[in-house]
Amino acid sequence: MSEEYDVTFIDRGDQSARFLVRGVTPAFANGVRRAILADVPTLSIDSVRVIENSSVMFDEQIALRLGLVPLTTPDDYRPDDEVTLAIDVEGPATAYSGDLVSSDEQVQPAEENVPIIELKEGQRLELEADAALGRGKDHAKHQGGVAVGYRHLQRVAVVGETGEFEDDDPEIVRGVIEEGAAEHAHADADAENGDLVSAETFDNDLGERYPGKEIEIEDVPNAFVFDVESDGSIPVEELVLDAVGTLETRANELEEAVQL
Secondary structure, three states, rough: OOOOHHHHHHHEEEEEEEEEEEEHHHHHHHHHHHHHHOOHHHHHHHHHEEEOOOOOOHHHHHHHHHHHHOOOOOOOOOOOOEEEEEEEEEEEEEEEHHOOOOOOOOOOOOOOOOEEEEEEEOEEEEOOOOOOOEEOOOOHHOOOEEEEEEEEEEEEEEEEOOOOOOOOOOOOOOOOOOOOOOHHHHHHOOOOOEEEEHHHHHOOOOOHHHOEEEEEEEEEEEEEEEEEEEEOOOOHHHHHHHHHHHHHHHHHHHHHHHHH
């Protein structure tokens, strides 16, 4: 990303991450969200050749379920690349995504326990399938980001004491706050002013964090907290970086087109 942007990871895992981006406009933040959902290519089963299907489910329904199984997507795959997967399960048993055998060891079901079909005694499912690259804007099965959202970073300040006879109504916040009143926080709240604090740590209720205090909340300008969850096809950090890369590519293409 550009030097003018400041990125801070709050929580980070293989399939989910929460991070703060400072120095961006609401339009850019929404552009990143849309790019994560629509522009990052992932592999998904695109065509199916049924050899035997004696289950109670039509071939088309099986194909639909297979298409929704997330597949790990190597970063060196190109639009014309394909990989073949096969499955052969005989009942009584449940066919799971983990039963798929891939022609490329780099491409595997991201989750092994996705049920495809329950087979009764004497029933069998045998087929081959081809997976190809695609983007979420073309089909939802290619959306590597299954849950993507953002909200303003909020700063908290204490402006006074609550009245002696005032009701302690909950002061609910979501996401992440920037600590601005550490000296008034609950004794168990180990934080300093400027720290980023997840609202889950105080059950989303500022009244619990600042008991007996009157609270003021304001949005921090041009600072957004993103929550991103990947379906496992691409690590979440790579998903975000690839999405930002597509924005840069489109901006460069637009600049070149305008100069013609």
